[in-house]
Amino acid sequence: xxxxxxxxxxxxxxxxxxxxxxxxxxxxxxxxxxxxxxxxxxxxxxxxxxxxxxxxxxxxxxxxxxxxxxxxxxxxxxxxxxxxxxxxxxxxxxxxxxxxxxxxxxxxxxxxxxxxxxxxxxxxxxxxxxxxxxxxxxxxxxxxxxxxxxxxxxxxxxxxxxxxxxxxxxxxxxxxxxxxxxxxxxxxxxxxxxxxxxxxxxxxx
Numbered sequence: 001x002x003x004x005x006x007x008x009x010x011x012x013x014x015x016x017x018x019x020x021x022x023x024x025x026x027x028x029x030x031x032x033x034x035x036x037x038x039x040x041x042x043x044x045x046x047x048x049x050x051x052x053x054x055x056x057x058x059x060x061x062x063x064x065x066x067x068x069x070x071x072x073x074x075x076x077x078x079x080x081x082x083x084x085x086x087x088x089x090x091x092x093x094x095x096x097x098x099x100x101x102x103x104x105x106x107x108x109x110x111x112x113x114x115x116x117x118x119x120x121x122x123x124x125x126x127x128x129x130x131x132x133x134x135x136x137x138x139x140x141x142x143x144x145x146x147x148x149x150x151x152x153x154x155x156x157x158x159x160x161x162x163x164x165x166x167x168x169x170x171x172x173x174x175x176x177x178x179x180x181x182x183x184x185x186x187x188x189x190x191x192x193x194x195x196x197x198x199x200x201x202x203x204x205x
Contacts, residue, residue, distance in 0.1 A: 021087055021088045021089065022089045022090075022091055023088065023089070023090050023091065023113045023114070023191070023194075024091050024093065024111050024112050024113055025090050025091065025092050025093070025112065025113065025114055025115065025116065025187070025190065026092075026093045026094075026095060026108050026109060026112045026115045026116070026139075027039060027078075027092060027093065027094045027095065027115070027116045027118060028095045028105065028115055028116070028117055028118070028130040028133075028134070029095075029117055029118035029119060029120070029126065029127060029130055030119075030120060030123050030126020030127060030130070031123075031126065032120070032123075033118045033119065033120045033123070033126065033146055034118055034120070034146040034177035034178075035078065035094040035095065035118055035177075036078050036094055037177040037178055038094070038116075038118060038144075038146075038175075038177040038183050038186075039078040039079070039080040039092050039094045040078075040080065041177060041178055041179060041180045041183045042080065042082045042092070042180055042183040042184055042187065043080025043081055043082060043092065044080075044081055044082050044083060045080065045081050047078055047079060047080040077093050077094055077095055077096065077104065077108060078092070078093065078094030079091070079092065079093055079094075080092040080094075082184070082187065084184075084187065084188065084191060088191070090187055090191075093108050093112075095108050095130075105130075105133055106133070106137075109133070109134075109137050109139055112137075112139055113140075113194060114139065114140045114141060114142075114190050114191075114193070114194050115130075115134050115139050115140070115141040115142075115190075116141065116142055116143075116144050116186055116187075116190060117130050117131055117134070117141050117142070117143045117144070118144050118146050118175075118177065119143055119144065119145045119146065119160065119164075120146055120148060121145060121148075121151060121154065121155045121160060122148065122151055124160070124163055124164065127143075127164060128164070131143075131164060131166070140190075140193060140194055140197055141170065141190075142170065142171040142172070142173065142186065142189050142190045142193055143160070143161075143164070143166065143170060143171070143172045143173075144172075144173050144174075144175045144177075144186045144189075145157065145160055145172065145173070145174050145175065146175055146176070146177045147174055147175070147176060157172045157173075157174065160172065171189050171190075171192075171193050173185065173186055173189050
């Protein structure tokens with residue numbers, strides 16, 4: 001991505017006394033799509049991350065086409081926290097993107113209320129596994145298209161929906177994972193989606 005910096009809050013916010021609802025959210029997607037960046041940009045606390053410097057051990061194993069400038073990689077998960085309002089807190093877990101760490105995903109999905117699939121249109125096929133696993137676990141999700149500065153042919157959301165074979169019931173939004181306000185809009189889209197699904201379920205019960 002470009003050289004823009006994340007819109008980080010000037011001061012990390014302590015968890016408010018009125019907080020009563022904590023929701024576990026998982027951010028998934030392909031290698032180098034911006035999951036760590038998204039968690040870092042929105043988190044109120046100093047994010048926990050397990051990034052390590054990429055070494056020769058990953059050569060021939062990790063698919064780095066399109067992300068050749070990436071020098072570190074998540075080897076377990078990222079963790080952050082954001083309060084959407086005085087009562088609702090989201091706990092964010094960013095999953096590692098490389099195939100050799102996918103075995104961790106099923107454990108991260110345990111207790112997850114919803115998920116964000118982060119998509120890089122230059123490597124769209126990297127999103128298929130994440131969508132497949134979420135559908136397998138029946139975990140609601142939204143798709144956020146992380147727009148990169150060097151994307152020479154930006155696809156529309158309708159084109160991306162067709163390429164990923166997603167139904168109209170799955171919300172899709174554009175985002176810039178570096179920008180806090182953009183990341184927060186993605187989270188709000190997910191929470192609104194979960195709320196709408198809960199209301200629909202109540203209406204049929």
